[in-house]
Amino acid sequence: MAVAVAAKVPDRKDLTGPALRTFFRIADAWNLKEQEQMRLLGLESRSTFQSWKRGAVAALSKDALERISYVMGIYKALHILLPKTADQWVRKPNKAEPFGGRSALDRMMSGNVADLYVVRQYVDGQRG
Secondary structure, three states: OOOOOOOOOOOHHHHHHHHHHHHHHHHHHOOOOHHHHHHHHOOOOHHHHHHHHHOOOOOOOHHHHHHHHHHHHHHHHHHHHOOOOHHHHOOOEOOOOOOOOOEHHHHHOOOOHHHHHHHHHHHHHHHO
């Protein structure tokens, strides 16, 4: 008789390290300045940002994980849509409705999670 073993659902602590490592790799690919990275993460404190960059954080907040999740989704969708120019796309002016001639990064820099969501919805919509 086989015994079913329930898979452990990852909690915020389990997700923190991989999420931050992935975020900082994307930030490098997009050539994000420190201030831009802080804005995407919803941080105001440079010392907190530096701690996160060193991995010195036990567990990210739900908000920070949500923000990183949107950034990861945008990154992945762009690499599917635009394999050669994905990382440059975020800084290019865009006439599409959600951007109004500004870049996707400009939209994401508002500091609002909702704007990350809008950009994610847009690139997912382009993917079909």
